[in-house]
Amino acid sequence: MSAREVIIVGGGVGGLCAALALRRAGLQVKVYERAEDYQTLGAGLSLWPNAMWAFSLLGLADEVAHRGARWRQTVMHRWDGKVLSRLDVNALCEELGQPTVTLLRADLQQVLLRALGPENVRMAAACTGFQVEGDEVRVEFADGQQARGDCLIGADGLRSVIRQQLRPESRVRYSGRTSWRGIVNVPTELIPEGSQFELYGQGTRFGICHLGRGPEGTWRMYWFLMARAPEGGRDEEGGHREAVLRHVRGWMAPVESLVQATRESDILRTDIHDLEPLSRWGEGPVTLLGDAAHAMVTDLAQGACQAIEDALVLAKHLREGGDLRQALRAYEARRRPRTKHVADMSRRAGSLRYLRNPVARWSRDVLMRALPHAVALQQLRSVVAHDFLA
Secondary structure (H helix, E strand, O other), X not given: OOOOOEEEEOOOHHHHHHHHHHHXXXXXXXXXXXXXXXXXXXXXXXXXXXXXXXXXXXXXHHHHHHXXXXXXXXXXXXXXXXXXXXXXXXXXHHHHOOOOEEEEHHHHHHHHHHHHOHHHEEOOOOEEEEXXXXXXXXXXXXXXXXXXXXXXXXXXOOOOHHHHHHOOOOOEEEEEEEEEEEEEEEOOOOOOOOEEEEEEXXXXXXXXXXXXXOHHHOEEEEEEEEEEOOOOOOOOOOOHHHHHHHHHOOOOOOHHHHHHOOOHHHEEEEEEEEEOOOOOOOEOOEEEOOHHHHOOOOOOOOHHHHHHHHHHHHHHHHHOOOOHHHHHHHHHHHHHHHHHHHHHHHHHHHHHHOOOOHHHHHHHHHHHHHOOHHHHHHHHHHHHOOOOOX
């Protein structure tokens, strides 16, 4: 395939990974990102073995792992500390030959940006639309500038401008849950290194994990709270921390102390949405990638992992040559069933985690305690052991 240049709209994890993979496939790539700069903090990110395998193919696995922390086990609790279940993540990682890593999204973006070269990403480039003109695509930006290429990849997230033009009927769905996420450096590890704790309350879920070492010997911790709430809710100015504490007062240690130690400016609140599955992702020389194509709820921590898979599969099909548009359709045909399966599993997992009815919660807790570890591990294996390049 002799494409002169691939244009990628969206410089998040998926867009940067796609740029790296496509460049390794011999294509010229330019990324356009609407943000003025990359944030230094933000949310934590989980990279399961499927994503780490992709990074090994890109030659970045060691650097990515070095920037974060290994996730070796998950311990699930009732809000008061009663253990409901344990999952030996490390056993699965050893079987697959790849770790599970937790790190800051911003740290991962910096690894990808350095590998790609900042000169290949144009910041403050808000895309307003595109036009297909013969064998070229012309992309338009809010500042009046334009870009031309042979192929356009819309990696511009949940509220994708590219998707809206391609598929105006597409529908973003509210999950019924909002999230608060915090990053904090603490003098002690608080929970065993390599562990993730999850706690379940009345319509709420709280998680804690390590993100590696912080400054001056501290431990960098990431926590999140997911809670049922009306869409579009807002906290009072400076009220994120107090809003979280209202949900978790009296919960097992170190939940309250961890939230109390977090600066208000380091807490984010966002509603959780997903995307109704699309029957088609692209048309002509244009396609979608990552959240723009298949945004999913966070309950399997696979959103970024699936975008990374997309990037490698897209590069594989374009590298194999032949007609550009046929290659894009082949990529979409390969990825749609996989991402729909993972998105559906994420929604099912979420349906059990945010129960309010006391009887339903009691039944769920009994089932969690009774579920054999081998069964839970096999459910996870079906997601993270998939050979997405086969």
